[in-house]
Amino acid sequence: MVTRVATARWSGPATRPAGGVVTGVGLALPGIDSGLELLAGAPARPAPPIDPAARLGRKGLRYKDRASVLALCAAADALRAAGLLGELGLTVAGERIGVVAATETGPIQTVCAASATLEEQTVTGLSPMDLPNASPNVIASTIAIRFGLRGVTMLFTNGPSSGLDALRWAATLLAARRLDHVLVVGVEVAEPAATDWLRARGLLADGGRALDGAVAVVVEAAPTALRRGAPALGVIGRYARRADAESATAAVLADSTEPGPPPRPPDLILTDRPLRANGTIIRDVGAAVGVAVGALGVVQCAAALSWLAEGDAGPVLAVSGPAAMMMLPAAGPRSAAGSGTAVLAGVP
């Protein structure tokens, strides 16, 4: 379904834009209909797994791996919400739209199943239709092919920072003028081999839930969004990768050497780590969707956009693995009084 978390028109960033503006969101998360539900801090309502055929129609889904079709569901909604995809197809040149995807578990079921089939039945037991799915970037290229997105197409399998990394690279590709619009997609699957692997890696506790879903957002350069009259939902702010979450967070919150007023501290922190923060709300979106690994940063982005859509909401800090990123309001007056300085310290 299309998630319209805000309809405000872009009128200039409230703080220095480090990256692009987000102009569309698409969710394919079981039991979750809006980004705000990601902030509940509790499991989503019980719901059946996402049914891609029900959302996209059956055509074109045959032989596709689950990660690709979940990603397609979220991508379609994000492109529509951003006004890049209409009834007659793309509304801008496909050459200027790229795909940056992030996953950890995407390829695992295909690879394990094919490898086991080889062992038991030799090569004759394999389906030739699985060939594209043995290459993890099938997720990004499937989206590119379905919607005719002919710009840069790439996939990060970079561990728990992948989602925020993908958002950062979207901003970098825009700044380098390789693209005008970037579809960022985070996807994870709860297929048997994938959840076994997450458990074996210590990323999923026994009895824990793994995400089986996807989130997509469209990021554009601010002038592009303005020219198109696209809804501006938030701005990608400062990003840092460091040795660990604490140092990345400190780097993002550090006093800026940039000109202008100092950045406003976050009102909300999204993290899956135990943190202490004075006067700042802390949420783990994983409580709602399950363990999200490489998709976490993109899920956090969707949650942040919902928060930012609420009146005078202040910036959001997302922390995912050893990466941290600020997400800023896209428009509207800044609050005179922020929520105070967030004091962060890891709790052992």
Added chain:
Amino acid sequence: MITIEGTGALASVGRDRDAVFDALLAGRTGRARLRGFPARAFRAQHAYEVDDRGGTGLDRPGRASAWLVAAVRAALRDAGLEPGDAGSESAAADLPVIVGTGLGELRGVELWHAGQAPAQELDFGAALRREFGTTVSYTVTNACSASLYALAMAEDLLMLGEHDTVVVAGVDSITTSMYGLLDRVQLEPPEALVPFGRGRKGVLMGEGAAAVVLRRRDTPGPGGQPAPAPTRPLARPRSVARLRSVALSCDARHPTAPDAKGIELTMRDAQARAGLTPSDIDVVYAHGTGTPLNDEAEGRALASVFRPAPPGPTITAIKSMTGHTSGGSGLLSLVMALESLRRGEVPPVGGLAEVIDEVAGLRFAGGPGGGETRLGPPVAIDAGGRPVRRAQIDAFGFGGVNAVAVVEYPVPEPAGSGRPLPAGVG
């Protein structure tokens, strides 16, 4: 201007850059019977594997990580940046490393699933952290153009002024799933990989790694910030080449088949970004996978771009000797292309007795009709009267992900005021 200050590589044919290039020049192949996989499971029986398992039929996870670390270490040393010993404080710890790969450490997932190894990371961040103290690394999993995609990302970081030095690498080890599925779809199992050869049967996978150290040495591109002040020693002059451009695109047409038009547009984009034309290119390292579809599509694109500019570049395709090293192959080609520019010699395309019609009239190193492996006279001369040569490197992947890079050696001497030469000055 972005310079390439250090390079490193290894593959089935050699354990370091010079050994690989010497083997390629000599036409030696890394092709051998399958070493680590149960041969009974496949029709195809050959691959171009790195022989480091310690015995036939044995396998272990983490091989790709080990090659990656070796290639990065060699590139850092070549650039004059001493990486230090594993675990010690390394001068390279704060350099971002962007790794392009087709399959990452998915072979480790297969071994874990078969109960033969514990579950380990899919990405290369942990290996780089252990070895060099690297805090910022990106694993870009992008099929067979991955390492040139990584190169473009580094180019962008440097041109935007976010870093002064970036390490780019490419690496792949073979998974049974990819080897098996390729085996499943090819009509007849190939015994060898013969790029652009008439009667070629298809692709065989190979293994290896390559790395380069990139650096920003002058003013920024559009939208970018000035280069940060250098904080590290500059490389020895021998190593310095220039990265002229990297073009990226996606065909958005077919899950596995390439598109000649998309490939041609990417080649033209790479040349245009460099401010060059087809006649400015001395040598092409083609993607050349030996599959009917790739070689037809790439061959048509090469012909369309270079036939109107005779005599055209010398073309080679090293997968005839290294096998298809997947996501790492683009950067492996690039490192070898730089050796060609330095030494004036181009490895022959192995086994190329007769070329396909699509590439008729193009000049293949070691190809039919006495294909020269010595480079001809350079097409450009710099302000100091030195010859300057350029190479184009192709890499294309499943999903139609295309990447083409252009490099130049030596770095042209500036004319007059310390500014780089206008592109194409001869």
